[in-house]
Amino acid sequence: MLESSQLPITPVADTSPSPGPQRSLRHEDKRSFLQKLAEFIHPGPDSKDELIETLAEAEDNDIINAESRVMLEGVIRMADMSAGDVMVAAPRMDVLDIDAPFDELLHQVIDTGHSRFPVFEGERENIIGILLAKDLLKLQRAPELNLRALLRPAIFVPESKGLNDLLRDFRGNRNHQAIVIDEFGRVAGLITIEDVLEEIVGEIEDEFDVDEDEGDIFALADHTWRVGGDTPIERINEAFGVQLPQADFDTIGGLIAHTMGHVPKRGEVHDTEGLRFVVLHAKGGAVKWFKVMPAPSAD
DSSP states (O other): OOOGGGSOOOOOOOOSOOSSHHHHTSOOOOOOHHHHHHHHHSOOOOSHHHHHHHHHHHHHTTSSOHHHHHHHHHHHHHTTOBHHHHOEEGGGOOOEETTSOHHHHHHHHHHHOOSEEEEEESEEEEEEEEEEGGGHHHHHHOTTSOGGGGOBOOOEEETTOBHHHHHHHHHHHOOOEEEEEOTTSOEEEEEEHHHHHHHHHOOOOOTTOOOGGGOSEEEOTTSOEEEETTOBHHHHHHHHTOOOOOSSOSBHHHHHHHHHTSOOOTTOEEEETTEEEEEEEEETTEEEEEEEEEOTTOO
16 A cells, blocks of 8 residues: 555646736726616616607706707707708709809809809709819909809718718818718708718808897898898887788798799799798708898789
């Protein structure tokens, strides 16, 4: 019989976890017991609606302010929106005719106040490029230039293009405007980087927008007036001494759109109560500015 000191020794495999890479794969949970308990009782939001409700609660608790909440909600909702949701529909697009005289082009650019214009040839749907308003100055100084040489390439995107992807493209290729195409390859509308950003930060004021306290009726040098589409009808009646109906509509833009049966486009004219309303600027499905003058039949 072998004594215990003489028994053969069989090596035993070490089953304990070895230090090194395996240990580094573990994630150390640094949450306290109370934090774990609170998260178990009140789990985080499981949907976008719940996330938006959480943002509202954060505002109520003074964690974020109202403007931050609105912007964050805009970012969340924008993830489900496409170019077709916010584009300016094709019938309301302000476009330039490549064959139009210079004076006509200049007049249209001044009236609308845009910085970029799609340019068509023959039919409105045949967009051949984008013209920057500032490039018209080159034609004025050098009339021998060909307008086609000043055109920038037009960017075309499908209606289904997500706003997140579109904003990334706008930033990447430094374009601020795109033509939206429907499933049949026809021009469906126009979208700009401003349209996308407004879904996050709200309405962006442009050169045609003024604060309410600055007034909504402006007298012009040619004895006409520039009138905001959201001007109350009561104010129109007082300023021009007319009796437009106030029963069903609050603003002059809403009244004229209802009377005409559609949202007026730039250049359309409507006569009423001895006044002529000419649409100067329309945006987002509503008239922003009218030019008002006495109707030709009135003294």
